[in-house]
Amino acid sequence: MKRALITGITGQDGRYLSEFLAAKGYQVYGLVHGQANPKAALVEGENPRLELVEGDLRDLPSLIAAVEQVQPDEVYNLGAISFVQLSFRQPELTAEITGLGVLRMLEAVRIVGGTQNNPIRFYQASSSEMFGKVREVPQTEATPFHPRSPYGVAKMFGHNIAVNYREAYGIHASSGILFNHESERRGHEFVTRKITSSLARIKLGLQDSISLGNLEARRDWGHAADYVEAMWLMLQQEEPGDYVVSTGETHSIREFLDVAFRLAGYDSWEPYVRHDNRFDRPAEVDLLIGDASKARDRLGWSPKVSFEELVKRMYENDLALERRSAAQ
Ligand code: NAP
Ligand code: F7E
Numbered sequence: 001m002k003r004a005l006i007t008g009i010t011g012q013d014g015r016y017l018s019e020f021l022a023a024k025g026y027q028v029y030g031l032v033h034g035q036a037n038p039k040a041a042l043v044e045g046e047n048p049r050l051e052l053v054e055g056d057l058r059d060l061p062s063l064i065a066a067v068e069q070v071q072p073d074e075v076y077n078l079g080a081i082s083f084v085q086l087s088f089r090q091p092e093l094t095a096e097i098t099g100l101g102v103l104r105m106l107e108a109v110r111i112v113g114g115t116q117n118n119p120i121r122f123y124q125a126s127s128s129e130m131f132g133k134v135r136e137v138p139q140t141e142a143t144p145f146h147p148r149s150p151y152g153v154a155k156m157f158g159h160n161i162a163v164n165y166r167e168a169y170g171i172h173a174s175s176g177i178l179f180n181h182e183s184e185r186r187g188h189e190f191v192t193r194k195i196t197s198s199l200a201r202i203k204l205g206l207q208d209s210i211s212l213g214n215l216e217a218r219r220d221w222g223h224a225a226d227y228v229e230a231m232w233l234m235l236q237q238e239e240p241g242d243y244v245v246s247t248g249e250t251h252s253i254r255e256f257l258d259v260a261f262r263l264a265g266y267d268s269w270e271p272y273v274r275h276d277n278r279f280d281r282p283a284e285v286d287l288l289i290g291d292a293s294k295a296r297d298r299l300g301w302s303p304k305v306s307f308e309e310l311v312k313r314m315y316e317n318d319l320a321l322e323r324r325s326a327a328q
Contacts, residue, residue, distance in 0.1 A: 005070045007031040007057060007105065008078030010039035012185045013125070015046060017076060017228040022049040024232070029070045031055040031063075031079065057101030063108035073114070074235050076123045077105045080155075083189050084129060087151035088282055099154035106165045106173065119172060121235045124162040126175040127155045128220070128246070128288045138291040141177065141242050148283040159242075166240055174234040176227075179246035179290045182310060183224040184317035191253055192221065192314060195260055200318035202272055203264050204326060209272050213279030215253040218287045222247045223305035223313075233299040246290025247303045259311045264319075 004021050008014040009030025018028045028049055032040050033056040040052055053069055055062040057079045067075070080098040081087060087094040102124055114120035131139045132148035147153045159175050166173040186193040191212070201207035230245045261269040295301045305313070
């Protein structure tokens with residue numbers, strides 16, 4: 001039975017990946033940080049094949065101990081401060097966890113190593129935020145990086161250090177340059193979930209309006225369940241490498257609002273949306289659209305959930321959740 005260690009197990013992608021790997025017959029271990037982390041019980045309840053281990057991406061000894069204890073075949077490094085807006089307010093913490101955390105996890109893998117015949121394989125959760133002020137459209141693995149936030153800068157360090165450990169120590173380290181992926185499990189701080197959960201509350205008469213920042217930004221949005229499959233496929237390749245993972249479509253926040261409000265039965269979202277400059281960013285990423293040809297050709301990967309289906313699933317899930325909590 002293969003063994004996988006996932007950092008960021010309590011996050012959106014960690015939850016989908018642990019289910020995906022368990023269904024493939026893996027024994028799955030998830031790294032949780034903090035004292036009595038409140039999300040630990042939730043993820044343990046969701047996946048009976050998941051075992052939790054303690055560790056923090058700020059603490060190398062704890063990562064070495066976790067890798068030694070688990071003896072994984074594969075390590076998926078998903079742990080991060082992942083909210084771009086927060087990274088402007090807490091840039092040092094973001095650099096520490098999202099950036100240096102990758103170096104520490106790679107060191108733990110290098111030090112513990114695995115067996116000679118079966119060295120540990122490593123996945124790094126890189127991000128389209130590294131493209132930032134994009135140098136070409138669409139973005140590929142060859143597009144130069146120009147990050148626009150402390151988060152993007154930290155991810156660029158993480159990406160480059162994974163390449164360096166691959167070249168310097170021969171570690172089977174691959175990075176997925178994943179474009180935005182959302183789901184029914186997306187954190188409420190991200191714009192998609194903020195819209196679908198607020199819209200569900202508006203529909204039920206529990207809220208009057210949504211306050212948002214920049215509506216013109218365009219993103220290449222897919223579903224997280226599709227994207228975790230690409231992570232796994234990268235680690236099944238003979239050779240490690242870096243892959244863009246995206247849908248190849250781009251939509252503005254306005255278009256997301258159009259689809260969501262239409263699905264909820266409204267003619268227009270404009271009466272319900274307010275601009276609040278607290279949600280504007282000091283530097284914005286205006287346009288992201290990925291070309292995932294390499295992932296398609298080498299991994300046989302393609303996304304299954306369309307933009308419209310993504311919005312529908314998120315809205316319907318939030319409507320059901322809000323109905324349930326209103327009935328209690
Ligand atoms: P998420 O929901 O924000 O999850 C982040 C995870 O990191 C959480 O489990 C969190 O644990 C953990 N974490 C935070 N600080 C930690 C620390 N000091 N030590 C150990 N773990 C820590 O993010 P996601 O959307 O699942 O994304 C997964 C990864 O992919 C992240 O690295 C993200 O930056 C990257 N990524 C995401 C997207 C996307 O669109 N979703 C796109 C590209 C790349 P607690 O919740 O318990 O604090
Ligand atoms: O913002 C605009 C905002 O926070 C999307 C992370 O998973 O994907 C994610 O980063 C856009 C931005 O995601 C609000 O200015 C307008 O242009 O949902 P978001 P993100 O910044 O694209 C990348 C690939 C990652 O790697 C990250 O980890 O929406 N926007 N109004 C708003 N955004 C938020 N959050 N809230 C608003 O009120």
